Amino acid sequence: MKKIVLVQPNCGKYDLYILDMPLGLLYLSRLLIAAGYEVVIVDQRILREKTSEILTKLLLDSSVAPLWVGFTVMTGEPITHALALSKLIKKISSTTPVVWGGIHPTILPEVTLANPAIDYLIKGPGERAALLLSKCLQEGGDLKQIPGLSYKQDEQMVHLPRDEEVSEQELPMVPYHLVDHSKYFRVGFEKKLFSIMTSRHCPHQCTFCYNSSLMQKKPWIPDSLEYTFRHIDFILENYSPEYLSFIDDDFLVDKKRARAIFQYLIDKKLPMKIGLRGVRITDLYRLDDEFLDLMAKANTVHLNIGVESGSEKILNLIKKGSNPSMIFEVNRRLAKWPNFIPLYNFFSGIPAETIEDIRLSTQMILRLVKENPYCQISGHHQYTPYPGNLLFEEAVERGFPVPSTLEGWGKLHFEDNAKNCPWIDKKRKKILDMIYFSVYFVDGKYDTYFAKNNWSLRLLKPAVSGYKSIAKLRLKYLFYHFPLELYAKDLFYWYLYDRKD
Numbered sequence: 001m002k003k004i005v006l007v008q009p010n011c012g013k014y015d016l017y018i019l020d021m022p023l024g025l026l027y028l029s030r031l032l033i034a035a036g037y038e039v040v041i042v043d044q045r046i047l048r049e050k051t052s053e054i055l056t057k058l059l060l061d062s063s064v065a066p067l068w069v070g071f072t073v074m075t076g077e078p079i080t081h082a083l084a085l086s087k088l089i090k091k092i093s094s095t096t097p098v099v100w101g102g103i104h105p106t107i108l109p110e111v112t113l114a115n116p117a118i119d120y121l122i123k124g125p126g127e128r129a130a131l132l133l134s135k136c137l138q139e140g141g142d143l144k145q146i147p148g149l150s151y152k153q154d155e156q157m158v159h160l161p162r163d164e165e166v167s168e169q170e171l172p173m174v175p176y177h178l179v180d181h182s183k184y185f186r187v188g189f190e191k192k193l194f195s196i197m198t199s200r201h202c203p204h205q206c207t208f209c210y211n212s213s214l215m216q217k218k219p220w221i222p223d224s225l226e227y228t229f230r231h232i233d234f235i236l237e238n239y240s241p242e243y244l245s246f247i248d249d250d251f252l253v254d255k256k257r258a259r260a261i262f263q264y265l266i267d268k269k270l271p272m273k274i275g276l277r278g279v280r281i282t283d284l285y286r287l288d289d290e291f292l293d294l295m296a297k298a299n300t301v302h303l304n305i306g307v308e309s310g311s312e313k314i315l316n317l318i319k320k321g322s323n324p325s326m327i328f329e330v331n332r333r334l335a336k337w338p339n340f341i342p343l344y345n346f347f348s349g350i351p352a353e354t355i356e357d358i359r360l361s362t363q364m365i366l367r368l369v370k371e372n373p374y375c376q377i378s379g380h381h382q383y384t385p386y387p388g389n390l391l392f393e394e395a396v397e398r399g400f401p402v403p404s405t406l407e408g409w410g411k412l413h414f415e416d417n418a419k420n421c422p423w424i425d426k427k428r429k430k431i432l433d434m435i436y437f438s439v440y441f442v443d444g445k446y447d448t449y450f451a452k453n454n455w456s457l458r459l460l461k462p463a464v465s466g467y468k469s470i471a472k473l474r475l476k477y478l479f480y481h482f483p484l485e486l487y488a489k490d491l492f493y494w495y496l497y498d499r500k501d
Ligand code: B12
Pocket: 008, 011, 012, 013, 014, 018, 019, 020, 021, 022, 023, 024, 025, 027, 028, 069, 070, 071, 072, 073, 074, 075, 076, 077, 078, 099, 100, 101, 102, 103, 104, 107, 121, 122, 124, 125, 126, 127, 130, 197, 201, 208, 209, 210, 211, 247, 248, 249, 277, 381, 386, 387, 414
């Protein structure tokens, strides 16, 4: 039977701290495997510089040359890596079809397919489409029958409407065995970390999120409880993880359903810890103590919460549905359960934001860590206009230079995108760069994550503790002069990441 190679490209500096399982590729493989195709997943974040060599070997293997090579691609740096590897494939074997899927090709099919290294792309859910495409490429057939497919014909592009979401119950179990799960980690988390998804999409309409885009706008689709329990059991029985990370966009939409899942986990009586990647302040606000108790009993540790801003004006503008007093109240309540580690995410730099709004965010950060010693600030990122959502249109009106090529989209970095936003002047950019760095030092992150299992980082502990007070002062006064630590950071990343590229 034919072989299909699926590639997870590098994501960026993120890969030094977080390597999540490539669920997009694993989900995609289900029907392919059931139909008898051999699927090989190549994860560049793990293989690093060996990736090109391995792809070359796979392409030149004359006994089973791949039927096609697929890439899963998010906007930003993953594009650069996926494109370089796609070009390599075309160079070695110009007849092997290169197929892109995932969020970026879904939202911007035209500019993606315009690149000569890409033959096909699939928009939206890929399971059925990938199987139909494989059959067409192997046996011939009508490409027009493949939902979500975009392809080139007579120098024109054809874009077919995307597939409906497939019900999980109708699909085979995710073939997790295709990856070596011991390689996936989050710095400072339990070693045997496993990702699981139990629902798709989100019922809310935050204007900066892909869920507000016309391409993605879908109702929230939960897996049935029966299927979710079967899915959890399958993972527990085969992989016995020490940590289960629920990557759902919004895990607490349906309180009754979430309660049943927590109760199921409690009944299992396992030491395994739980992390929730998508939790909203508005959901937590309506939970009573009894529910939070249940979550704690289920060993829930990390709650990844998009706070976004400390300014009520900005929260209203981005349609978050929360407000600062709600945020403070939720934080104080969560502090009553020492095993909860709320991870708060912020971002800054949308056109309507003033210095005063930024100050409200940094003041909020300082107050959150003061009122809850267990909470951590995951990051204060720089607003990156990801295409397709409502806020993107506004950024374009305000002069955001929309990249016209795939290479251009690959140059967007959420760490320092302020430089691409014409409404952000030099001084504000310096402030945002400083905040981006300082927030990593205002909480217990260094001790609990970075220095936990690393003796060389433990040696730096006195310096890091000393810097904590400076970081807090920087945030309090938005003091951005003498940015010596930023030079040190650049050197650190150059040594660990850029040097190797
Ligand atoms: C896990 C995750 C990550 C992981 C890495 C993901 C990975 N593959 O390893 C990490 C933590 C590194 C990460 C980082 C970031 N992420 Co992220 N992440 C996610 C998350 C929560 C889940 C992805 C996932 O596994 N989904 C489950 C699978 C089953 O769904 P899927 O990927 O869509 O796959 C289906 C289809 O798309 C298609 N498909 C997918 N790949 C392919 C390939 C082929 C060939 C084909 C045919 C089809 C196909 O078929 C699949 C099955 O139906 C999504 C949100 C979400 N719910 O998707 C955000 C999301 C992808 N992330 C997002 C963002 C913005 C980021 C960050 C910038 C956030 C930040 N500030 O931290 C960084 C950026 C990293 C970078 N340098 O670019 C945005 C992407 C927006 C965009 N336009 O790209 C999303 C959509 C979240 C959001 N709400 O906006 N992320």
